[in-house]
Amino acid sequence: MIPAIRSELTRLRQPRLLITWFALMALFAAMVNTIMVSFVSGGGSLPPGAPGVAFPTRAGLESASGLMAGLAAAANMFGVVTLSFWAVATASDYSSGLIRLLVAAEPRRWRLLAGKVAALLVVTAAATTVAAVVNVFAVFPAAGAAGISTAAWGTDLVTVVATAWLNLFLALCAWGVLGLVIAVLTRSAAVSISIGVGYLLVVESLIKMVKDAPSDWLLGTTLSSVASGGTAAVSYGTALALALAYVTLGLVLAGVVFVRRDVTD
Amino acid sequence: MSVVATTGLTRRFGPVTALDRLTVELPVAGVSGLVGPNGSGKSTLIRILLGLIRPTAGGASVLGSPVASPAAYASRVGVLVESPAFLPGLSARANLVSLAHLRRLPLDRVDAVLAQVGLVGRDREPVRRFSLGMKQRLGIAAALLSDPELLILDEPTNGLDPAGIVEIRELLRDLGRNGRTVIVSSHQLSEIEAVCDFLMVIRFGELIFAGPMTEVMKRTREHIDIASEHPADMGRLEAGLVAGGWSVSAVDDVLRVAAAAARAADLNRAATAVGVTLSRLVVAQDSLEEIFLEMTGRVDGELANGRTATDGTVAS
Numbered sequence: 247m248i249p250a251i252r253s254e255l256t257r258l259r260q261p262r263l264l265i266t267w268f269a270l271m272a273l274f275a276a277m278v279n280t281i282m283v284s285f286v287s288g289g290g291s292l293p294p295g296a297p298g299v300a301f302p303t304r305a306g307l308e309s310a311s312g313l314m315a316g317l318a319a320a321a322n323m324f325g326v327v328t329l330s331f332w333a334v335a336t337a338s339d340y341s342s343g344l345i346r347l348l349v350a351a352e353p354r355r356w357r358l359l360a361g362k363v364a365a366l367l368v369v370t371a372a373a374t375t376v377a378a379v380v381n382v383f384a385v386f387p388a389a390g391a392a393g394i395s396t397a398a399w400g401t402d403l404v405t406v407v408a409t410a411w412l413n414l415f416l417a418l419c420a421w422g423v424l425g426l427v428i429a430v431l432t433r434s435a436a437v438s439i440s441i442g443v444g445y446l447l448v449v450e451s452l453i454k455m456v457k458d459a460p461s462d463w464l465l466g467t468t469l470s471s472v473a474s475g476g477t478a479a480v481s482y483g484t485a486l487a488l489a490l491a492y493v494t495l496g497l498v499l500a501g502v503v504f505v506r507r508d509v510t511d
Numbered sequence: 512m513s514v515v516a517t518t519g520l521t522r523r524f525g526p527v528t529a530l531d532r533l534t535v536e537l538p539v540a541g542v543s544g545l546v547g548p549n550g551s552g553k554s555t556l557i558r559i560l561l562g563l564i565r566p567t568a569g570g571a572s573v574l575g576s577p578v579a580s581p582a583a584y585a586s587r588v589g590v591l592v593e594s595p596a597f598l599p600g601l602s603a604r605a606n607l608v609s610l611a612h613l614r615r616l617p618l619d620r621v622d623a624v625l626a627q628v629g630l631v632g633r634d635r636e637p638v639r640r641f642s643l644g645m646k647q648r649l650g651i652a653a654a655l656l657s658d659p660e661l662l663i664l665d666e667p668t669n670g671l672d673p674a675g676i677v678e679i680r681e682l683l684r685d686l687g688r689n690g691r692t693v694i695v696s697s698h699q700l701s702e703i704e705a706v707c708d709f710l711m712v713i714r715f716g717e718l719i720f721a722g723p724m725t726e727v728m729k730r731t732r733e734h735i736d737i738a739s740e741h742p743a744d745m746g747r748l749e750a751g752l753v754a755g756g757w758s759v760s761a762v763d764d765v766l767r768v769a770a771a772a773a774r775a776a777d778l779n780r781a782a783t784a785v786g787v788t789l790s791r792l793v794v795a796q797d798s799l800e801e802i803f804l805e806m807t808g809r810v811d812g813e814l815a816n817g818r819t820a821t822d823g824t825v826a827s
Contacts, residue, residue, distance in 0.1 A: 253613035260600035343596030347653060350561040350590045351613045353581035509563035 250352060250361025258335060258369055267331045267369070268376045271324060275380040278320035280388045283307070287392035300470055300477075307394055310401040314410030316381045321414060321473030322466050324377055325421035326443055331373075332366055332425035333438035340433040340511045355505045363426065363497070370422055374415040378407065409475060417473040420489045424465070427496040430504050433511060465492060514539045514661055514692045515560060519569030522555050522716075529555040531716040532569065537694065537709060542687040544707035544724075545696040548807055552716040553696045554593065557663055561590055574661060586614060589659035591667060595650025599639035603630060603649050606638060607656060614657050624652040629678070643670030651679065662686060662693045668702055680706050704799040714807045731797040733772055736765040737782065738791040751785030752778075765791065 258264070286307050300322075302315045317324075339345045352358050389396050421442075428438040450466045461467055462480050468488045476482030513536035520533040530552045537543045547553050558564045560573050562581025576583035597606040607621045625634050628648040638646065647670045654662055667683070668676045683706050687693050697703055703710065710727050712719040720727070739748050742764075749766055752759045757778070758769040768778055772794040782789050 249612050249615050253609045256605055256609040256612060257598055257601065259605065260598060262600050338598060342598055343592075343594060344598060345596075346558075346561075346563060346592045347590065347596055347610060348613065349563055350581075350588070350592070351585060351610060353562045353585050508565065509558065 247357050247360050247364070250357045251364045253348075254362045254365035255368065258365055263331065263334065264369070267327065267373055270327045271373045271377040272380040274320050274323045274327065275316060275377045276384040278323065279316035279381055279384040282316055282319050283385065283388040283392045283394055287394055300474065304394070307389075308396075308398060310398045311406050311410070312394075313385060313396075313399040313403075314378070314381060314406055316385055317377060317410045317414045318470070318474040320377075321417050321470050322446060324374075324414065324418055324473075325466070325469055326446055328370060328373065328418040328421045329425035329428075329442040330435075330439045332370075332422035333429040333442065334435045335366060336362065336426050336429035337433060337435035337438060341435070343511055345509055345511055349509050356501060359430075359501055359504050363423070366422055366426070367419060370418050371415060374411055374418055377414065378411045382407075413475050414473050416486070416489065417469040420465075420469050420472070420493050423493045423496050423500075427500040430500040463488060468492070512539050513537055515571070515573055515694070517556075517569065517571040520556070520559065520566055520571050521568040522552075522559060522564065523567045529716050530559070530566070533713065533716065533718050534569075535711060535718050535721045537692070537711065537721075540687065540690050540692055541708035542683055542693040542695060542706050543709040543711060544703035545694055545711050545713070546698075546700065546703055546803060547713040547719075549698075551713045551807075553713065554665065555716075556713070557590075557592060557665060557694075557696060560663065561588070561592065563592075584661075586657060587660045589654035589657055589662045591650045591654045591664045593665050594669075595646040595653070597638045597646070597649060597653075600637060602635045602637055603641070603645075603652075604634040606649070607634075607653060610653055610656055616657060620656055620658070624655045627655060627682070628652045644672060644675055647671055648675070648679075651682075660691060662691060663696075664693065665696045666698065667695060668697075668699065676702070700798070700800045700803055712803065712806055719806050727799065727802060730802050732769065733794060733796055735768045735770050735772070735775055735778055736762070736791065736793045736795060737768060737778065737789050738765045739782070740788040740790040744787045747785060748782055748787040751787070752781055755781050755784075757781065 282301050285301055286304050289304075301319050302312065306312060307315055339348060348358055349355060386396065388394075425438055425442055428441050429435060432438055432441070446466050450461075450464050453464060454461045454467075468480065468485050471477045471480040471482070471485035472489050476485060480488075515535075515537040517533050517535050520530055521528065522530040533552070533556065545553050545556070555564070559566050559571060559578055562578060562585070566578070571578045573581075574584040574587055597603075601609070604621060604625070607624065608618060611618055611621055622631075625631050628651050630645065630648055630652060633641075633645065638649065641649065647667070651664070651667060654664060664683075668679050671679060680702065683693050683695065687706075687708065695703065695707065704724075707724050709722070710724050711721045737748075739745050745761075745766065749759050749761065752766070752768065760767050760769075770778060775792060775794060779789060779792060
């Protein structure tokens with residue numbers, strides 16, 4: 247499988263793709279931190295079902311973990327970006343016709359798919375790091391301007407940063423796998439991104455707005471819970487287990503389709 | 512021994528039969544040509560040989576291994592399927608390096624094939640800046656990357672300028688002479704005629720002909736192309752020759768008479784007898800194109816799609 251990973255990593259080294267991916271992660275990290283600090287300091291509250299963001303309370307923001315709260319707050323936005331780039335990286339093999347060369351060179355198709363997933367995990371780790379670094383650089387000036395206390399932010403710094411990074415990374419991996427699965431099924435980046443964004447911004451938000459609708463198991467909610475290290479509604483362990491189930495189901499589906507379907511592109 | 516063998520190979524796409532009980536063997540070493548009208552099943556056959564699609568019925572083997580186990584021969588086969596396929600945002604070199612990694616090849620093979628197809632110096636440019644001809648060269652480089660025993664090339668000279676076409680034809684001939692097997696699928700029959708030792712013709716998924724090129728060329732016949740001094744006389748000339756028992760057909764601006772060179776003088780006399788002076792009389796051989804059209808009919812394969820084949824299926 248190592249050759250497939252090296253091959254995929256070479257293909258992912260497309261300057262435009264990586265710059266756009268990392269720039270969007272940085273943009274959302276900076277933007278959400280600024281908005282979050284301003285919003286929390288003003289005592290505002292989000293409407294139920296607001297898509298893509300989950301802001302902490304003022305106390306939460308001023309605690310030690312508040313330093314990295316922006317990552318969890320924007321987890322679903324980061325997730326949509328990650329879904330999009332996994333989908334683009336997967337669907338471009340079909341749209342360019344490269345899939346013919348790849349499958350002819352490595353007919354054990356599961357290796358190709360596993361290599362792609364592993365390589366995308368590496369780049370997702372880098373994208374998560376970009377978001378984490380920008381988060382740290384963005385939150386201090388925003389907090390200073392909004393009068394949010396940062397006194398506790400240095401406490402247990404390594405653990406707080408590492409935990410936030412790991413939780414976001416796990417959530418983004420699941421979002422990415424979702425993008426890959428849709429791209430394998432549809433063989434189109436545009437359709438995959440439309441389905442992913444449409445689901446998060448429309449379908450899941452609508453379900454959440456329906457009174458008494460059971461929404462804790464929804465993909466966005468689950469992955470947001472993973473990124474936050476668990477919420478009052480969904481524990482971290484439950485969220486992780488649910489996310490793992492989603493990922494496993496998705497990978498099995500993508501694997502079966504990828505291995506069995508004719509390559510006619 | 513055969514490099515590719517198929518037995519009753521059939522592939523259906525819903526109601527459409529793309530390959531219909533194809534049984535053929537292609538010889539080891541040399542260049543084999545795969546020709547047929549549009550939609551005749553050439554691409555389907557190539558995709559089955561590469562393990563990209565599975566047959567509905569029948570079987571096939573490549574380099575002695577069944578197509579059901581393409582991993583057994585994939586490392587020994589180089590391919591250019593349809594158009595060259597690369598990531599436009601990556602450089603030519605990076606695209607080849609990616610394939611070299613996948614095939615577990617040393618990276619000096621990338622330099623070797625770039626030199627072989629004349630892309631040294633342009634290899635660090637993004638593929639999106641390449642002309643069609645350069646992409647085609649890169650596609651051939653990718654096919655040559657593993658120094659394969661068997662090369663399967665679909666329209667290898669598509670988009671190349673005349674000098675490039677000559678260069679690639681020479682490369683294909685060299686590979687064939689050096690013990691490699693090259694299968695070339697092409698619509699350019701002059702190209703097939705120029706480089707191939709063996710020919711396979713399919714139409715509506717059925718095998719029309721498979722044999723050495725020398726055998727094909729034995730089917731060629733002499734003909735005589737004639738033209739009258741005054742274009743207005745061409746109709747009278749054709750009518751007079753047909754009345755005299757000559758087999759005549761109009762081709763472009765000449766009349767093509769099916770006759771051997773020895774009858775040229777008789778033909779000239781026949782023209783004179785109907786009061787027409789010839790300004791042109793050229794003895795020539797049928798080209799592969801004419802033999803091909805005779806074998807496959809003068810119908811565009813894709814336009815003929817939907818036509819019902821002998822077994823009741825709809826051919827593609």
